[in-house]
Amino acid sequence: MVDCVVRNWQGEEVGQATLDLRVAKEESAAHIVHRAMVRQMTNSRQGTVSTKTRAEVSGGGRKPWRQKGTGRARAGSIRSPLWRGGGVIFGPKPRDFNIKMNRKERRLALRTAFQSRTEDLIVVEDFAAQLPRPKTKELIGAFARWGITAESKVLLILPEVEEMVYLSARNLSTVKLISATSLNVYDILNADKIVTTNTALAKIQEVYSE
Template identity: 70%
Template structure:
């Protein structure tokens, strides 16, 4: 179990929050997190790259010149891979890059990745009621009070999508907004700082505790 400080809207300490997640053993932690990261990146690939073989390129049905007597190399088609405009040898074809990983392993990798970032975790009180309308400057100022500098990449985890908070944060260059019940390995590892509210932290505990 890990105990962390909770900050209020002004950036002052206002209490404590706990997080108790089952993580992978130290000797296996890096391996399982790496597998989950590779899986996420592979599953994001579209796999639509495609080239045409000599059989698929338009034209080339007629032999360009007779076999013998011209002094030139013999040729059977103008769509040979050796010719300009010809087919491609061993070029890419549409394929599925997705990788499989057991659900229990994926969740274990998420918990392990989050646990490894506890030193960069900032827990704050609920602040959605501070935004009666979208206000980017107000959110940026709050991030500074919580200890996030402008050049740091930040991940803000919320218990649910709040329209005003979302509209306030979507144009901030180094800020990414996410939901506590939809964590992903890449965002957890890339962020320099992870900000979460008390209720979002409780949701993480509830959703990912098994």
């Protein structure tokens, strides 16, 4: 169980929130989080790259020249891998890179990764009402008041993706906005700072408790 300070829009401390997730044992935590990370990165590969073998390249049905008497090397097809425009030897073909991992293991890895970032976790009050219109400058100012530097990579977690917050954050290349039900290991570990609201934190504990 971890106690987190809750800040308001102005950056003032206004209360506390508790983060209590069931995580992996210390001796196996790094291993299971690493497996989940590798799975996510590997499963994002499309695997659609493809080359043609000499059997698939069009043309080449006729022998280019007779076997003997020309002084040239013997050739049976203009689509030989040795020729320009020919087939490819042992080239890549479409394949499925997906790695399987049990659902319970995935959720355990996610909880473990999230709770391991408590030192970089910033809990704030719901601030959607503070942005009645899209205003990137105001969101940047709020980040500064919460102690986030301009170059930090920020993962912003909300209960639901609010339109005005999304429009205010979309021009910031260092900010990634996701909902509390869309957590993933890569985004959690890749961010320098994680900002979430107290409502989103409660939802995370509700959704990922088991």
